[in-house]
Amino acid sequence: MTPTRLPAAALRTAALLVTAALTVTGCAYGRAVTGARDAGPAAAHDAVPTADVVSGERRDPAAAALLPAAVRARGTLALAASVGAPPSSTYLPDGTTVVGQDIDVANAVGKVLGLKLTREVASFEAILPALDSGKYDVGTGNFGVTDDRRKTLDFVTYVNDGQGFAVRGDSPLAKVTSLTQLCGLTVATGAGTTFETTLEQNRPKCAEAGKRPYDVKTYAEQGALWLSLQQGRSDVVMSTINGLRYAVKQQPGLRFLNEFKRLDVGFAFKKGTALAPAFQAAVNRLMADGTYARILAKWGTTPSALTTSRISPPEKH
Numbered sequence: 001m002t003p004t005r006l007p008a009a010a011l012r013t014a015a016l017l018v019t020a021a022l023t024v025t026g027c028a029y030g031r032a033v034t035g036a037r038d039a040g041p042a043a044a045h046d047a048v049p050t051a052d053v054v055s056g057e058r059r060d061p062a063a064a065a066l067l068p069a070a071v072r073a074r075g076t077l078a079l080a081a082s083v084g085a086p087p088s089s090t091y092l093p094d095g096t097t098v099v100g101q102d103i104d105v106a107n108a109v110g111k112v113l114g115l116k117l118t119r120e121v122a123s124f125e126a127i128l129p130a131l132d133s134g135k136y137d138v139g140t141g142n143f144g145v146t147d148d149r150r151k152t153l154d155f156v157t158y159v160n161d162g163q164g165f166a167v168r169g170d171s172p173l174a175k176v177t178s179l180t181q182l183c184g185l186t187v188a189t190g191a192g193t194t195f196e197t198t199l200e201q202n203r204p205k206c207a208e209a210g211k212r213p214y215d216v217k218t219y220a221e222q223g224a225l226w227l228s229l230q231q232g233r234s235d236v237v238m239s240t241i242n243g244l245r246y247a248v249k250q251q252p253g254l255r256f257l258n259e260f261k262r263l264d265v266g267f268a269f270k271k272g273t274a275l276a277p278a279f280q281a282a283v284n285r286l287m288a289d290g291t292y293a294r295i296l297a298k299w300g301t302t303p304s305a306l307t308t309s310r311i312s313p314p315e316k317h
Helices: 008-025 069-074 101-113 124-133 194-202 204-208 222-230 241-250 276-289 291-299
Strands: 076-081 116-121 138-140 153-168 186-190 215-219 236-240 254-270
Touching (some): 076 124, 101 138, 101 153, 124 138, 124 153, 153 194, 153 222, 186 194, 194 215, 215 222, 236 241, 254 276
Antiparallel strands (some): 138 254
């Protein structure tokens, strides 16, 4: 489905409005959309966290030895990062510095492996195809590990998140346990995401139930997505559980409905990559030495912690 895009001037205006709102309420998109869980993010007046919890990490010879020899010799990897919303990833007020849970985990893994990660910001929907083409070695973007994606990509997991819903405070929806409850509504979600795929695959169920299908609006920019909900152009947002929980605490008038489906999240690689064992060992090292726990605590996502990293685990249905 083609992403719904606003004119450049409108997007800049929307971004400024959203940034201003998040600054005033402490929402700082950067923890709003991918943020806290039951433990909750920091109080609403807090800014995006900037505590350094990574620089003390040291190279682990055993993990580094799992890297392909050519990568060890080169000492660098090309990493594509999708910058969406906190706590997964966001920009600091300077508009150029990228921070977030994905960023901290990736930086810490780089230190464990003794590699310099050359990070390039790319759109969410562009990263996975670019991995297959060889443009990037690894990608981050809160990528959920699904069976469909496992057919063409490899993943190394580092957190558990999933699918959920949020609405305006005046919505009659109380909980979504079946997508047929969305029939007749307008659902906003991110372009190229598992949410878009899930919605499109299940749209025919409305007709089967004798109801009018829901309308799916996709957005490449998070600011435009949330403004669509606030302004009544969409009825419900489907996005990450962590991000939604953070967002509704930071943006007045919004309500988190419920978790719909859980998914592990991981680094993404081209299928058959030789990098996966080293990344898995590095993530497990971070879990063992406490850095992993400190990163999740920083971003308010401790309840999303995994006990061990896995390579392309099957999706739980």
